[in-house]
Amino acid sequence: MATLTFARPLTRSKLSEEIENILLKGIITGELRAGEKLPAERDLAHELDVNRSTVRAGLSKLESLDLIEIRHGDGVYVKDFRESGNLELIRAMVRIDEQQRDSIIATLLEFRTIIGPQMASLAAVNRTDEHLANLEEVIKDKELSVLEKDIKVHHIIALASANTLYLFLLNFFNKFMTEFGHLYFDCPKNRERSVRFHEDIYQALRKQDAGKAAKIMGDVMKYSEDVVIANLQNVKKPRR
Amino acid sequence: MATLTFARPLTRSKLSEEIENILLKGIITGELRAGEKLPAERDLAHELDVNRSTVRAGLSKLESLDLIEIRHGDGVYVKDFRESGNLELIRAMVRIDEQQRDSIIATLLEFRTIIGPQMASLAAVNRTDEHLANLEEVIKDKELSVLEKDIKVHHIIALASANTLYLFLLNFFNKFMTEFGHLYFDCPKNRERSVRFHEDIYQALRKQDAGKAAKIMGDVMKYSEDVVIANLQNVKKPRR
DNA sequence: ATTGGTTCGGTGGTCCGACCATTGGACCAT
DNA sequence: ATGGTCCAATGGTCGGACCACCGAACCAAT
Numbered sequence: 001m002a003t004l005t006f007a008r009p010l011t012r013s014k015l016s017e018e019i020e021n022i023l024l025k026g027i028i029t030g031e032l033r034a035g036e037k038l039p040a041e042r043d044l045a046h047e048l049d050v051n052r053s054t055v056r057a058g059l060s061k062l063e064s065l066d067l068i069e070i071r072h073g074d075g076v077y078v079k080d081f082r083e084s085g086n087l088e089l090i091r092a093m094v095r096i097d098e099q100q101r102d103s104i105i106a107t108l109l110e111f112r113t114i115i116g117p118q119m120a121s122l123a124a125v126n127r128t129d130e131h132l133a134n135l136e137e138v139i140k141d142k143e144l145s146v147l148e149k150d151i152k153v154h155h156i157i158a159l160a161s162a163n164t165l166y167l168f169l170l171n172f173f174n175k176f177m178t179e180f181g182h183l184y185f186d187c188p189k190n191r192e193r194s195v196r197f198h199e200d201i202y203q204a205l206r207k208q209d210a211g212k213a214a215k216i217m218g219d220v221m222k223y224s225e226d227v228v229i230a231n232l233q234n235v236k237k238p239r240r
Numbered sequence: 241m242a243t244l245t246f247a248r249p250l251t252r253s254k255l256s257e258e259i260e261n262i263l264l265k266g267i268i269t270g271e272l273r274a275g276e277k278l279p280a281e282r283d284l285a286h287e288l289d290v291n292r293s294t295v296r297a298g299l300s301k302l303e304s305l306d307l308i309e310i311r312h313g314d315g316v317y318v319k320d321f322r323e324s325g326n327l328e329l330i331r332a333m334v335r336i337d338e339q340q341r342d343s344i345i346a347t348l349l350e351f352r353t354i355i356g357p358q359m360a361s362l363a364a365v366n367r368t369d370e371h372l373a374n375l376e377e378v379i380k381d382k383e384l385s386v387l388e389k390d391i392k393v394h395h396i397i398a399l400a401s402a403n404t405l406y407l408f409l410l411n412f413f414n415k416f417m418t419e420f421g422h423l424y425f426d427c428p429k430n431r432e433r434s435v436r437f438h439e440d441i442y443q444a445l446r447k448q449d450a451g452k453a454a455k456i457m458g459d460v461m462k463y464s465e466d467v468v469i470a471n472l473q474n475v476k477k478p479r480r
Numbered sequence: 481a482t483t484g485g486t487t488c489g490g491t492g493g494t495c496c497g498a499c500c501a502t503t504g505g506a507c508c509a510t
Numbered sequence: 511a512t513g514g515t516c517c518a519a520t521g522g523t524c525g526g527a528c529c530a531c532c533g534a535a536c537c538a539a540t
Binding site for chain 2: 493494495496502504
């Protein structure tokens, strides 16, 4: 049976999301400047030819991203996303501005190289037998692709580190991996490298050897960083 | 004139935010388990005795936090926040579960100690004359408190690093600093330490000395980490 | 001239009831 | 067992109304 791995789930956008994206783009590109006051919801609704509820739904999302400030009785104001922007905004920026995609991914990978060893070290110390069992189960699971395994392995390590911050940072990375991981895992050599990593890190965690865990993590992070960055440069579209 | 520095701005909560918090609490505490299906919006509205629009506003926020998944024509499902939670969720968790507050703040500070030097190093290399001028202006501004200066100084350093990821991570930290910074800056000795830091880091950026910038940042991060963690332990409420 | 109260128009927050769009399941025909 | 059709449930959008709040303008008292 054909697998259709190439077919991404289609995203039929909701109207409110279109509103969100219109304003989002305006803010990121700077057309809507920080401090500027947006038209009233009723006016926006009329201009964009949608209902006020729909506008409000879109604005609500932008407020969650800390890109605007909605003041009851006053109005809606654009914030300076350089001061208030959070990590979720990075994903939105990649969606809007494809120009920046490559450099952002490279930055992410560098960052992972910095914090990965720290997280692995913590995990080696704090891991429970249950974490170890879960890890073994994932590694041996024949149903999973290497990419899926890799994401789960990292997730278990983050859980084992018993550090909420690392866990949520990793979730952020994983959302990118799900989207762009193929850049790395399409190559059999890289898949082999990951399988080896999974086994090695498992042993390090089993022995609770923090130093070894950190080194193993650091090495594989550096390796993947180099590979992906090289890939990005290869497929980079030429700019005049 | 009295300053009222003790008076935090009052938060008159919106109804939709109460809905959000009710469900948020349920999810974080585990009462609402991952995968579980929530009652239909119409039923929720009836149970909570608010309008369906209000329920939708609350659900929309939770969706932004990636805590629930809203499926058109199907229903609303609880996600596993350990897999999907992002940094913004940490702030929500601190708001809901005060028990965890101290350990989370400590974690944040440790983390800052790890990435701070990296960011300072990048800033020393990539800073422009404009960054330097802004930095000087902030440091010399007599109107600002040391806490306000410190936040602005870090923000300029993050901007100078020319790294979107660091910038947005720092924004996240700053939101905590605005709330809990007094734990550190109430003490005159710590304020002096920060003033010295501002001057030193300015000089390092001026000379574009990456190594020195990293060391200066690392030292002050470690210092503040130790101080705040000691403070947290002092004010910790005794448990049973 | 400054301070404090009042009014009023504009704006976001909530409510109501209706209809549209999509989904999942039941049922049926092949 | 497969695919088609229909239906009830559910989220998305709509229009219109009213409430809560803010800011500016104005007024009143000192």
